[in-house]
Structures are given as C-alpha cells and as structure tokens.
Amino acid sequence: MRAWRFHEPGNIANLVLEEVEKPQLKPGEALVQLECAALNPADRYLVQGQYPRAGAPPFTPGRDGAGVVVEVGLDSRFKPGDKVCLLGGGLTGVSLPGTLAEYAPIPEAWLAPVPDGWTFEQAAATLTSLTAWRALVVCGKLQSGETVLITGASGGVGTAALFLAKALGARIVALSRSEEKRERLIAMGAAAAIDSGSPTLEKEVRAAAGDRPVSLVVENLGGPYLEKAVRIVAPEGKIIVVGLLAGLTATVTIGLLIHKNIQIEGMSVNNFKAEEAQEAWKQIVVLYAENHHRPPISKVFPFEQVQEAFAHLLSGPMGKVVVRCKE
Ligand SMILES: NC(=O)c1ccc[n+]([C@@H]2O[C@H](COP(=O)([O-])OP(=O)(O)OC[C@H]3O[C@@H](n4cnc5c(N)ncnc54)[C@H](OP(=O)(O)O)[C@@H]3O)[C@@H](O)[C@H]2O)c1
Structure with missing residues (x-):
C-alpha cells in the first residue's frame, strides 16, 4: 500500500x-x-x-x-x-x-x-468538533445565553466552536483577520465578527457583547490574544486555552486574574478517554443533525x-x- x-x-x-x-x-x-x-x-x-x-x-x-x-x-x-x-x-x-x-x-x-x-x-x-466540545462543554461548562468569544474563529476548531456554541444557545463574538471570513462567520451565526488585528479590539468586543459581557473565551491563538482575553473576559469568566498559532508564551496581568476571579484552563483533546469521546461525538452528531449542518x-x-x-x-x-x- x-x-x-x-x-x-x-x-x-x-x-x-x-x-x-x-x-x-x-x-x-x-x-x-x-x-x-x-x-x-x-x-x-x-x-x-x-x-x-x-x-x-x-x-x-x-x-x-x-x-x-x-x-x-x-x-x-x-x-x-x-x-x-x-x-x-x-x-x-x-x-x-x-x-x-x-x-x-x-x-x-x-x-x-x-x-x-x-x-x-x-x-x-471529527477532531475539531471534539476539541470544540471539550473546550465549550467539558471545560467551559457552557450555559445557554452566555456570550462566547472565539479567537481564530475561521479555522477548523473555530468554526466547529461557533456552530456548537450557537447550537447550545450561546451568543458568539468571533475574531478573524480577514474581512471576507468575518462576513462568512456572521453568515454562520456569529452575533459579531471583529478584526483580530484591530488596535481597538478590546473596546469593539465589549461593545459587541453589550449587556451580556463575554463569560467564556475559546482561545485558539495564544501569545497576545491570551493577554487580550484576560482583559476582555468578565469577572468570574473562563478562558479555555486551545491553541498557540500566534505565540507560545503570553504575559498576563496577575492583578486582573485575582481581582476578576478569572479561570485560565489549558485543554487538550488528547485528554478524552475513548468512551468519553464516543459519548461527546454522539451528542455532537445530534446537534449537527438537528441544525442541518456539517x-x-x-x-x-x-x-x-x-x-x-x-x-x-x-x-x-x-x-x-x-x-x-x-x-
Ligand atoms: N488543545 C487541543 O486539543 C487542540 C486540538 C486541535 C487544535 N489545536 C490547536 O488550536 C489551534 C487552532 O487550530 P485550527 O485547526 O482551528 O487551526 P486553523 O484551521 O489553521 O485556523 C486557525 C485560524 O487562526 C487564525 N490565525 C492563524 N495564525 C494567526 C496569527 N498569527 N494571528 C492571528 N490569527 C491567526 C487564522 O484565521 P484568520 O486568517 O481568519 O485570522 C486561521 O484560519 C492550533 O494551534 C492547533 O494546533 C489544539
């Protein structure tokens, strides 16, 4: 072969x-x-x-x-x-x-x-859907009505997270550097899509989130995006660190973590046991079927x-x- x-x-x-x-x-x-x-x-x-x-x-x-x-x-x-x-x-x-x-x-x-x-x-x-599920549901304990920020939202994990979070009743603010992809993210159901490279990113995300501030971040990029997520996320919020495409290290302001009582949690899809992955996959497939999506x-x-x-x-x-x- x-x-x-x-x-x-x-x-x-x-x-x-x-x-x-x-x-x-x-x-x-x-x-x-x-x-x-x-x-x-x-x-x-x-x-x-x-x-x-x-x-x-x-x-x-x-x-x-x-x-x-x-x-x-x-x-x-x-x-x-x-x-x-x-x-x-x-x-x-x-x-x-x-x-x-x-x-x-x-x-x-x-x-x-x-x-x-x-x-x-x-x-x-399947890997991106299982990764997004683990970030949103297993680690993020997502509740319907929450506002979720997804960095690197146009990628494999990002688009899966957008679909699953929306199907679970969340409102999504998506980040992408590309205007064309931002339009497609809106068409896929994001409430707002913002330029990742914008110098006023934090202000724009806060304005888009309005009276329901970001309480969960699916962080696919790392580096400066983790730092920005710490500043954006609401008190008691969670940041689930999935990827590192924009940087292997980040500097976070410890005072903000303490003052806002924020959780930053690293997660790997590799931490699924086979039976957990099978159970998650069954639920993911139901959501794809109910929403006529792939x-x-x-x-x-x-x-x-x-x-x-x-x-x-x-x-x-x-x-x-x-x-x-x-x-
Ligand atoms: N923890 C886990 O278990 C797990 C599982 C799967 C993947 N991952 C990791 O998660 C990350 C995302 O995976 P993926 O499959 O979604 O990747 P992907 O399909 O390559 O997409 C990621 C998106 O991020 C944006 N991006 C890439 N580099 C960037 C940069 N330097 N600055 C700003 N934006 C950038 C791009 O979107 P725009 O061009 O639209 O901005 C890109 O389409 C990777 O690091 C991957 O290794 C982790």
Missing part, C-alpha cells in the same frame, strides 16, 4: 509518499481502508518534531480520517464493509500509524459509524498532493482541508 511518511523530523517537505507493508492488526484494532483524511495543525507540528509522545520515524501522520472496515479481530463490534470515522483524540497519528495512508490499523474504541447522510469528506473531520470543508486534495494540502492549511482556509486517500 502507499503511505506518506517522514524519516526524520523537520520541514513538511520531509514527508514522502512511499510503498510500505500493509499493517498487521493487533488485538482490539480494525483495519480501515481510508477514503479520506483531514489535516490539523498538529500533523504539521508532529512532522516538525514539535509534538509530545510522537511515534518514532519512519512515521505516517494523520489524526483524522474516514473509510471502510476491511478486516477485524476477534469479538469485533464492526464487520468488513462498515463505514467508519476515527474520533480524533486517540493515539492514531501521534504514536500509532496515522491516516495519510491507504490503510490504517485503528483501535476500535476510537471508531464510530459514519453519521447518516454524511460524506466521507465530512466524516473525516463540518465545513475548504478544499479536497488528491492523495498525491499532501504537500499542497499542508500549504493550503497554512494559508488560513475556512473549514477543513481534506485529502482523498482512495481514488
């Missing part, structure tokens, strides 16, 4: 398409013939050697994917022919072989049926164009970047 692998960490150009042995199943795994994989910034960090607990090279990245079961072990709850998606958050594409391949052995605990009416492209993008796809690339797909991810697309693993 063919798989993308890197032999030493470094630039994304280190990923090469190779002919490799078809994987042997271990107990508890199902062999999935992948139809699609979806990219996440974490895949890039992994190739660059910046991801904790990554598998030893030569290694195939890819944390998101959907396809068809072709082989199962004893006592499996799946059978050959079942259409499945991988619940991003397990070890696949971290220390177990990932989804940028024609076949992947996936621990069954992390597989779910492709939801009714979903394409493989849509079902390949994870937005920015572009689908052929299997041979994984390098181009990573370049597209870096360009700040709106929605998921998907790779078709099977013709």
